[in-house]
Amino acid sequence: MRTLHSAKKPDTQIKLFGQELRTPILGAPITGNNFNMGGALNEQEWAEAMIQGCLTSGTLGCTGDATDPAMYRAGVEVVSKAQGQGIPFMKPRQLDEVFDFLRQAEQAGVLAVGMDIDAAGLVTIPVSPKTKEEMKTIIDNTSLPFIIKGIMTVDEAEMAVEVGAAAIVVSNHGGRALDHTPGTAEVLPEIASAVGGRLPVIVDGGIRAGIDVLKMLALGADAVMVGRPLIIAGYGGGAEGVALAIRRMTNELKQAMVLTGCQTLKDINIDVLF
Amino acid sequence: MRTLHSAKKPDTQIKLFGQELRTPILGAPITGNNFNMGGALNEQEWAEAMIQGCLTSGTLGCTGDATDPAMYRAGVEVVSKAQGQGIPFMKPRQLDEVFDFLRQAEQAGVLAVGMDIDAAGLVTIPVSPKTKEEMKTIIDNTSLPFIIKGIMTVDEAEMAVEVGAAAIVVSNHGGRALDHTPGTAEVLPEIASAVGGRLPVIVDGGIRAGIDVLKMLALGADAVMVGRPLIIAGYGGGAEGVALAIRRMTNELKQAMVLTGCQTLKDINIDVLF
């Protein structure tokens, strides 16, 4: 906590994937409304709530992928209708499916595309880890910026840089894929330090309030992804709910920046935690 | 715990702001009786309980500041009626308001004045952090000893010394201003060590019994401020309740000094904790 400084009206802007965003809080890739969220919204309704809510609050949302390829397709279509302002994520499927999914994203004119490879242990879809060579083949195969979500070690962050990823997401799939694996906040500092600015480092996992965003940025992240709070907000209030939740967290982030003396996101470093 | 020594009747006296106090326990600045404490007392009644209760038990109390400037004024008036034996605190308002508030305090003939700058994140009053230069301007603008409450880092403690503060209060606003910020007991030792006696270091936060006072003094504080226990005591018993609570904590402090071998407050050092 710091009180003697000039950061009276902090600025939370950030440039990511060529876009000027008003907040470093992105909407995470989420699907499976029926089996994960109770099904009050269908895939398209949910994707619209996420993508539009993020745009309204000056940031970007993602869409996801699950068992039925139609779920991925629904997300791509919603992003397409939003002039491509969103990021579809695919599961680490077989290479031919990956290529097909990349084509769909390209034709939809999306901003960027990603793979949540932290889901490589799923037994309900044919997914698998990818070797460095396979990942390079995938990335070389598309003209879109490609984000790898599920990096938890320095060595794999290094691989992500080498194969040409546009960004990484430090993620353990919300802690639901491998019990007892470290939290993302534990591994983030050494990963961010190793990456050293060569690509943006995004992080997710347990971010529930603006102070959590401050902490993740202090630990080295450039931006964060938020999932669960946006599900609650989006199921309750659609796009408006999502936008409200992001604005609330952004305001909390600004208040935390006031009380730690950070005028811009770049000022948020490890010292603000102590 | 120590039992073989001569500290049979410890002395808790301390000299602060030119006053000889019988105990190092000060009453913290508190306002907002309606929205914070349920409103059974009005601002003036509460301030009288605090200021008179502290005087009765041989120490000093503070008054506070909140949304309506009348709250600050009520506190100043109560201190004035007590021959100035009390310390009004103002929020980190706009400079012109600060100057106005300083004038009120000076005209009331108070002992000292303070600013709880740890409230700089409030959104209900126009407050803000202050730069080192602004703080110097404020302090240069008054003839009263000026206390900065809300110092949590060594660098800002150093600034407080440089701009001419009469004392600092190591405080995070009771932990209510910035979630997950360190506790005052964590940062106190290095701040007290850096200050090195150039000004008195007061601390607040979670002090509920005499043993907590001993611990804060052992960690480097010269005196402490207590809030919540005095609200409970003052709402239950007015000035008499406040005085009773301070005497109880002072007696507990004496008993703790007996069992740690400390004859005077100066004898309370880090060794008594182990």
Added chain:
Amino acid sequence: MRTLHSAKKPDTQIKLFGQELRTPILGAPITGNNFNMGGALNEQEWAEAMIQGCLTSGTLGCTGDATDPAMYRAGVEVVSKAQGQGIPFMKPRQLDEVFDFLRQAEQAGVLAVGMDIDAAGLVTIPVSPKTKEEMKTIIDNTSLPFIIKGIMTVDEAEMAVEVGAAAIVVSNHGGRALDHTPGTAEVLPEIASAVGGRLPVIVDGGIRAGIDVLKMLALGADAVMVGRPLIIAGYGGGAEGVALAIRRMTNELKQAMVLTGCQTLKDINIDVLF
């Protein structure tokens, strides 16, 4: 957690006591159905569930020993009927009883035999610790591979190697023999490191899921023993229940290997924990 690698279909095979096993999960020695498990199964029924369930799932089970020598004998007979594919364990009884028990095992043609010397504090049977010399005499007295279960320190692991044990089990008898003794996972790394591959190091204690197996192997174990989950499974479903439980844990282990990049059990090292 690792996701960029080629461990898409991990292999959990291991060679132990000359046998090719499909999983490193062994069934622990358990007896006392009446006083420990409620008695819905008798000794023979339980031993059959354990031994057959393990064989069905491609691994080995143990039988145990308790107050009445008939319990040990029942286990040996069940192993005998399974063509010796199982490991009878005896308590650290008086030497003459130990020799008698070894003869029974040899005549039954079992694969290996063991002693759970971690039960040396029992007061219901005449048992005791054994000196290094006594243990050497015991091992020299039998032609069977002899497993010492109950090693918790480096010095005693060294003794076990020196007296010719075929394997050790790092075990504190499920934490039920000596309150406040360290957990097996705490002492395993230094024991495994000291043994350095001179004999197989097995471990038990609190292993409830495949991720626990991964952790024990990462800490240096070659294989694990599981007790309580197999009691639950065996009491509910007999040999089929035991086999199901082992397969479930083995599948969980494989999924954990996928998400940590381990193609074989030998690839599971300390790095997978972080």
Added chain:
Amino acid sequence: MRTLHSAKKPDTQIKLFGQELRTPILGAPITGNNFNMGGALNEQEWAEAMIQGCLTSGTLGCTGDATDPAMYRAGVEVVSKAQGQGIPFMKPRQLDEVFDFLRQAEQAGVLAVGMDIDAAGLVTIPVSPKTKEEMKTIIDNTSLPFIIKGIMTVDEAEMAVEVGAAAIVVSNHGGRALDHTPGTAEVLPEIASAVGGRLPVIVDGGIRAGIDVLKMLALGADAVMVGRPLIIAGYGGGAEGVALAIRRMTNELKQAMVLTGCQTLKDINIDVLF
């Protein structure tokens, strides 16, 4: 935990104050049956339960002191009737009372006498810490071995040796005298190490089972004092109850020695804890 050794039938004997005891577990000084224990026993009944119960189980009990000097006297009389086989403890009273209490103990022919100076913070009796000089005067004033109970630091242990104490008890009065003071197990190792065998180091505080005795001896104590469990046992079963409780804890201690490879109390060192 150790299982490969020769400690099959451990010996818990110890020589203290010239007596051969069968166990290192002493009964702690306890009084105030009316205000501390509900009053079902009077002072004499309780002292007899404690002193006789300890003697029956081959060890020594203490009697105590509280507000009314008659309580101390009652204890001395009970010890006297037991041929002096017990240790009266007095509070750190004014010197003239201390001298009077010493005379009573000497005339009763007790084995040794003690002072629980950890009660120096009591406000219900005129007690106080004692300076090193006062303590030397006290000890020089009696022909009895004198035990100081309430040593929690190395420097005061050193003073105890210098003034001629016969033993010290590392004690914080059961944690009830000074909140947040360290536990006795925390400070015991460095005190025992500093004393280096120049006098017996006894410890109390939270000892509830034989394994706790093992841990305190492993941390450097020569013997322990037990209070609360003996109150429960003595109120339920008189001297027989006290003896039963001590035997149970002694048997637990033996079993713990079997499982840590300790043949005598001298073999119990810091290594048994890991």
